[in-house]
Amino acid sequence: MNLPSIAWIILFAxxxxxxxxxxxTRTNKPxxxxxxxxxxxxxTVGGYTLFAKSAEGVYHGFNWVDFGQAFSIxxxxxxxxxxxxxxxxxxxxxxxxxxxxxxxxxxxxxxARFFAGLALFLFSMLGIVLxxxxxxxxxxxxxxxxxSYILIGHYYHKDSAADAAKQAFLVNRIGxxxxxxxxxxxxxxxxxxxxxxxxxxxxxxxxxxxxxxPALLAVAVVLIFCGTVGKSxxxxxxxxxxxxxxxxxxxxxxxxxxxMVAAGVYLLAxxxxxxxxxxxxxxxxxxxxxxxxxxxxxxxxQQDDIKGILAYSTISQLGYMVTGAGLAVSAALPMxxxxxxxxxxxxxxxxxxxxxxxxxxxxxxxxxxGLLKKMPVTFITYCCGMLALSGCPFFSGHxxxxxxxxxxxxxxxxxxxxxxxxxGLTPFYMMRQALVVFFGKARSEHSEHAHESPLVxxxxxxxxxxxxxxxxxxxxxxxxFHEIGSLAEPEVPAYVPQVxxxxxxxxxxLAIAIYGRAPEKDPIRIPFLxxxxxxxxxxxxIVRVIQGGFAKICSFIDRWLIDGILVxxxxxxxxxxxxxxxxxxxxxxxxxxxxxGVGVVxxxxxLLHVR
Amino acid sequence: xxxxxxxxIASGLFFALGLGAVMLRRSIIVIFMGLEMMLNAxxxxxxxxxxxxxxxxxxxxDAQVLVFFIISVAAAEVAVGLAIIVSLYRARQTTHVEDxxxxxx
Amino acid sequence: MLLAAxxxxxxxxxxxxxxxxxxxxxVSCAMSLVMSFICLAALFVTLDATFIGVIQVLVYAGAIMxxxxxIIMLLDLREEKSRRLNFGATVxxxxxLAAFLSIMTQVILSNPAFANxxxxxxxxxxxxxxxxxxxxxxxxxxxxxxxxxLLLSATVGVVVLSRRTLR
Numbered sequence: 001m002n003l004p005s006i007a008w009i010i011l012f013a014x015x016x017x018x019x020x021x022x023x024x025t026r027t028n029k030p031x032x033x034x035x036x037x038x039x040x041x042x043x044t045v046g047g048y049t050l051f052a053k054s055a056e057g058v059y060h061g062f063n064w065v066d067f068g069q070a071f072s073i074x075x076x077x078x079x080x081x082x083x084x085x086x087x088x089x090x091x092x093x094x095x096x097x098x099x100x101x102x103x104x105x106x107x108x109x110x111x112a113r114f115f116a117g118l119a120l121f122l123f124s125m126l127g128i129v130l131x132x133x134x135x136x137x138x139x140x141x142x143x144x145x146x147x148s149y150i151l152i153g154h155y156y157h158k159d160s161a162a163d164a165a166k167q168a169f170l171v172n173r174i175g176x177x178x179x180x181x182x183x184x185x186x187x188x189x190x191x192x193x194x195x196x197x198x199x200x201x202x203x204x205x206x207x208x209x210x211x212x213x214p215a216l217l218a219v220a221v222v223l224i225f226c227g228t229v230g231k232s233x234x235x236x237x238x239x240x241x242x243x244x245x246x247x248x249x250x251x252x253x254x255x256x257x258x259x260m261v262a263a264g265v266y267l268l269a270x271x272x273x274x275x276x277x278x279x280x281x282x283x284x285x286x287x288x289x290x291x292x293x294x295x296x297x298x299x300x301x302q303q304d305d306i307k308g309i310l311a312y313s314t315i316s317q318l319g320y321m322v323t324g325a326g327l328a329v330s331a332a333l334p335m336x337x338x339x340x341x342x343x344x345x346x347x348x349x350x351x352x353x354x355x356x357x358x359x360x361x362x363x364x365x366x367x368x369x370g371l372l373k374k375m376p377v378t379f380i381t382y383c384c385g386m387l388a389l390s391g392c393p394f395f396s397g398h399x400x401x402x403x404x405x406x407x408x409x410x411x412x413x414x415x416x417x418x419x420x421x422x423x424g425l426t427p428f429y430m431m432r433q434a435l436v437v438f439f440g441k442a443r444s445e446h447s448e449h450a451h452e453s454p455l456v457x458x459x460x461x462x463x464x465x466x467x468x469x470x471x472x473x474x475x476x477x478x479x480x481f482h483e484i485g486s487l488a489e490p491e492v493p494a495y496v497p498q499v500x501x502x503x504x505x506x507x508x509x510l511a512i513a514i515y516g517r518a519p520e521k522d523p524i525r526i527p528f529l530x531x532x533x534x535x536x537x538x539x540x541x542i543v544r545v546i547q548g549g550f551a552k553i554c555s556f557i558d559r560w561l562i563d564g565i566l567v568x569x570x571x572x573x574x575x576x577x578x579x580x581x582x583x584x585x586x587x588x589x590x591x592x593x594x595x596x597g598v599g600v601v602x603x604x605x606x607l608l609h610v611r
Numbered sequence: 612x613x614x615x616x617x618x619x620i621a622s623g624l625f626f627a628l629g630l631g632a633v634m635l636r637r638s639i640i641v642i643f644m645g646l647e648m649m650l651n652a653x654x655x656x657x658x659x660x661x662x663x664x665x666x667x668x669x670x671x672x673d674a675q676v677l678v679f680f681i682i683s684v685a686a687a688e689v690a691v692g693l694a695i696i697v698s699l700y701r702a703r704q705t706t707h708v709e710d711x712x713x714x715x716x
Numbered sequence: 717m718l719l720a721a722x723x724x725x726x727x728x729x730x731x732x733x734x735x736x737x738x739x740x741x742x743v744s745c746a747m748s749l750v751m752s753f754i755c756l757a758a759l760f761v762t763l764d765a766t767f768i769g770v771i772q773v774l775v776y777a778g779a780i781m782x783x784x785x786x787i788i789m790l791l792d793l794r795e796e797k798s799r800r801l802n803f804g805a806t807v808x809x810x811x812x813l814a815a816f817l818s819i820m821t822q823v824i825l826s827n828p829a830f831a832n833x834x835x836x837x838x839x840x841x842x843x844x845x846x847x848x849x850x851x852x853x854x855x856x857x858x859x860x861x862x863x864x865x866l867l868l869s870a871t872v873g874v875v876v877l878s879r880r881t882l883r
Binding site for chain 2: 753
């Protein structure tokens with residue numbers, strides 16, 4: 001079995017599984033889950049094989065659109081260090097989440113449908129990872145959006161879930177519009193109908209027109225970045241991700257923490273050479289990442305939903321990754337944080353799922369408490385994830401996050417202060433969550449009677465906790481990233497790492513101080529934060545007033561002007577004319593003869609006198 | 612010697628009389644006679660043009676052939692028209708044209 | 717002399733025409749029409765169209781007007797009772813007539829070609845019956861046959877229309 005075949009198999013195996021589940025095994029639960037997990041394991045084996053054998057090159061598939069030189073979109077797979085590493089990330093996490101879902105979704109309706117959705121998502125995500133050119137990546141980009149829509153709206157009879165799915169898709173669409181414009185701009189710049197290219201190899205060399213017009217290059221790169229803004233929930237298109245928590249928790253962990261939202265960062269890593277060659281675009285990218293990191297961190301402080309805290313934390317960490325890309329140091333910088341984040345964030349969501357299941361689907365942290373003793377495995381794995389996220393030394397997140405912050409000290413001092421404050425907020429809200437959920441007394445019936453989750457769920461937790469701790473260690477850093485780019489520590493004064501440690505401890509300590517006494521309800525209430533900076537309200541206002549108003553105008557024009565005046569009006573005119581002419585039919589023969597005579601005389605007159 | 616204009620004016624006046632009979636008289640038979648008058652006025656015009664528009668020294672016989680046809684067609688038309696009037700009289704018992712108004716709107 | 721003949725017969729024809737329009741009794745109208753047709757035939761003769769003149773008397777005055785008289789007698793029509801005059805229709809009709817007459821005279825008098833005197837007939841005197849016959853059967857053979865069919869259909873139509881009941 002040669003490497004190209006393996007690559008094609010791992011791409012299409014999940015799609016085949018999804019198709020089979022939908023067509024054949026709708027009601028047979030074990031079979032559906034088994035098929036999906038089998039396809040995920042096939043991808044894992046294949047992905048590790050490709051990584052181990054250092055598969056390299058472009059595996060040609062077929063030409064989807066072929067107009068010869070002028071315009072062609074091939075479906076090829078690109079294997080290079082970046083895609084191999086991403087492949088390992090995706091294929092390691094997916095089977096664990098699939099297995100976890102067996103336990104989580106056991107009592108739920110739509111069990112088979114859920115696994116089909118997960119398999120479809122896996123297919124789409126692998127397509128993004130292995131895509132050779134921008135258009136192919138865009139197609140799979142939209143496919144993950146579709147999978148996300150299907151999975152968020154799994155409980156489709158709930159209005160909030162259906163609305164959240166719609167919002168996710170539509171907000172992503174806005175970003176994708178910019179993405180498409182960027183793709184077209186790059187195509188035109190690299191030659192358009194004579195030599196224009198969509199492939200990453202082609203666009204990463206600055207085209208002559210870009211060399212002459214750096215402003216145009218910046219615009220093109222920022223347009224492609226719009227896709228990232230949508231998919232990775234950066235400001236201002238972040239509003240969909242907290243609402244996507246309406247989907248089942250495995251979905252939140254797989255899609256909206258580890259892989260799908262990371263696709264935006266993957267895109268930036270793919271176009272990193274051209275991104276780095278445009279200082280203006282890098283500036284924009286870095287600042288948006290930083291603003292997102294800080295803003296989301298602030299909002300996470302006041303979240304009461306256990307998944308909501310983690311959602312805003314995800315947005316904040318994605319901001320870190322985007323900042324890392326915008327610093328234009330190397331493609332490996334954001335990818336390293338993506339690597340560690342995928343493991344510990346997926347772990348955190350799965351532990352939250354375990355808690356939710358134990359609490360019989362109660363998600364408000366102020367109804368929980370004292371779960372430490374009742375769910376020990378969950379608690380320990382949760383701690384691994386929490387410490388990794390907060391940047392505690394010796395855990396994976398510390399290495400990647402601090403590297404980004406150190407690079408920002410060296411390259412962009414303003415952004416450094418922003419991300420440092422965000423780094424202080426992270427341990428604060430995570431410790432808050434830990435204290436309120438696991439420590440203290442039980443605050444409600446559910447938390448009194450909570451129990452540990454079954455093995456099928458706790459084993460994935462344990463398996464994920466291991467990389468959450470060790471994934472940042474130099475061995476892994478070297479194995480996975482040395483071919484992608486340089487992760488050399490920048491030259492920083494000695495006090496900088498101490499600032500990081502201090503910030504970490506300060507956040508932790510502040511949380512213990514405020515929430516250590518396990519209060520009944522939140523002592524801090526900041527309405528501005530609870531209303532999410534009023535951004536969501538602003539968007540709803542725009543849709544209701546501006547789009548709604550425009551729709552009303554269109555409706556008016558359609559109903560009254562087009563239907564009323566043009567269509568029915570012309571019919572009425574004709575009818576009236578007919579009605580008026582009817583009065584000429586008097587029935588009297590001589591009257592007709594008179595009309596005839598008048599007509600003839602008139603005609604003769606016209607013929608004679610009108611030249 | 613009469614000019615062509617003389618004959619044409621005579622034809623025109625005869626035609627006007629026929630038209631007047633059609634528009635002003637109330638009896639169907641007389642209206643029908645007015646129709647015949649109009650046809651004959653046209654015949655007079657044709658024969659006048661045949662005489663005054665000579666073709667290589669003699670009258671234009673095409674016009675006279677046309678008059679021949681008009682007379683025969685008029686004969687057929689009168690036969691059928693009078694048959695219709697007889698049926699109408701049988702149905703309505705009147706020849707007064709103002710009584711025939713069932714085709715009003 | 718031709719001029720005198722024209723004036724005599726033309727005036728007579730028009731006077732009889734006026735009496736067709738004016739007289740009340742339908743039989744009187746029919747007889748006036750017969751007389752005007754005979755004057756018309758005389759006018760045809762002054763135009764050297766003797767065959768047509770003869771045909772006019774034979775067919776029109778002799779057959780068609782006789783048919784008219786038969787029908788008048790069949791329907792036993794009496795004098796037309798005078799009803800209340802429809803003012804609008806009368807005025808309208810008079811206006812149309814006046815307009816027609818004015819246009820007609822305008823056209824006829826404005827054209828200089830119509831002011832020519834009667835042109836001389838050149839060549840040997842040909843029998844116009846013969847000439848009409850030749851023209852008819854040489855150039856108008858098909859219309860001739862078609863008129864035959866037309867007369868046939870008119871005959872059939874009359875027979876059908878004369879039936880007492882519809883079958």
